[in-house]
Amino acid sequence: MRHRLTLKIGPANFRIGSAWASPIAALRRLYAGYPDADGCIADFTVRLQPTGALRRWVRPSIFITGDHGLADAAPMSLAHGLLAAEMGMNLQMALGWRRHLLLHASSVEKDGRALVMTGESGSGKSTLAALLGERGWRFMGDEFALLDLTSGAILPFPRLVSLKNSAIDVVKGEVGEARMGPLLRGTAKGDIRHMVPRADAVARMGEGAMPALLLFPRFGHAKDERPVGQAEIFMRMTQASTNYVTLGQPGFAALTRFVQQVPARAIDFPDGEAAVAMVERLWEELA
């Protein structure tokens, strides 16, 4: 394809091709601090291609696909090209990654141990990981946490952090303009802005950590904290994993061990500050 880039993120290499220059230029700028993966053999190919012959030029419309695609994936406008590229990479991981159990979760690390946070879109797990990543924790990822099938460690997958709506200003106030991507207005999930993780997150993206605490955060509620039973945790984690079924027995064994060994809590919070305080306290008590 005309415009192309190879990115290394955690253990995976992505070869991204685009019919248009702008999505690749945006990736190049925001991933400038990542290791040079040019000339590598890629694990996945991502393609941003026009939905039809004319749609390269006339009202440009991006169809996101690659090695793995969804036939009915909604097309996106070229103004959201950066988001399309990010979604393309996620799509390949979600449908194709087999080397770890993929958990739809964010994760951060402190003192060599990992905190894993999982929940629906909008639960605040991305924002919380981004905030913690600025306050003494190492950011490991906001979309996928990779659970190693043999060691039980959590491995980083530190892509750009995708911030939505009100979370954008909260995090921007913390990290400043220089590490923020363009504001993408009116996407399917509202306004989105990407944030570049700190240099330490990128430099140590090959380095895993044993999980020490699992949280189910929920943003927008009065402060509350509840224990969660192992059976419920197991069910919620299988639903939060895109390759649990595919991995079969090794996935079951790894998830069973994770659920049995990692203490877990559900937490509700009204805002980021309250959430950070709750996390720090639970980390002191449980991890």
Next chain:
Amino acid sequence: MSAALLVRALRDPASVEALRAAQWNALLAAAKAERLIATLAVRLEERAVPPAARAVLDDARADAEREAQQALWEADRAAFALRGTGVPPVLLKGAAYAAAGLEAAQGRFIGDLDILVPRAAMDQVERALLAAGWEWVKEDAYDDAYYRQWMHELPPLIHAERDRMIDVHHNILPLTARPRPDPQAMLADAVAAGEGLYVLSPEDRVIHAAAHMLADGDLQGGLRNLWDIHCLLRECDPADLDRRAERHGLARDVRQARRLAGAIYGAGTRLTLRDRLFIARLLARDGWGRETRKPLVFAFYLRSHLLRMPLPMLARHLFTKWRKGHRPQ
């Protein structure tokens, strides 16, 4: 043309040892797009392959092995569901190759379960599958009526719990197609593959694969279908194959399948002009996994419909589908 790179790697595995990273990327993308990546993994097992490519190949191979296991389980469940009817399911395509332990099954991705049963037993089979948890996928009355009147199979069914699709065939080609294969003869010659399962005879497997590829479809996934044929040909008797192909009205397609397999995966063959068009279509894939040669691909798409039904009927059918919002890709 990266499909050519893929074909070369399958035919001559040693050739990959000279590839650079960019060519590896093109090879892997084309192999994934053609669903031949796990077959490639098996072929390259003994070769010096860069670790990054090896990891991708290993993943694909594990996926194919899991799919084969799942396909055999699904076949077992179908046989179990049909036990009371006295109709033994004859497996077709991927599940058949896996059940019979054929070379064609090595690294082959297996999607839906395809079975062949006598036309007279279709109602009984349909009832037994519905009772065992399979459900209709298509709600559309036109599609349903169309399948039942003109096709060689029931509308597809999906199992409610396992989410796996089954295609129940009573013939190997649509009733509107010009060749008139004799499914009764195929069923009569089917061979046992253990656990209450049956597969077609070695010759009929080639005939079915050739009919499926050349007398029915638009050659989507043709390189994979041709790889099946290439492997299946090694296990059948050529004279017997000719005789049987004649009887099913598919001699011309079987002869062409042999020439194409010989040209693409074998030692090479004399080709007709028509063969060259087919090969150009088969190799229409670039190093990003995209289909190339759009006009040629579209011509084969039209051909596939013309093969399926006479022109006035095709026009009526396409108009109905178009009104419902269906567009060719």
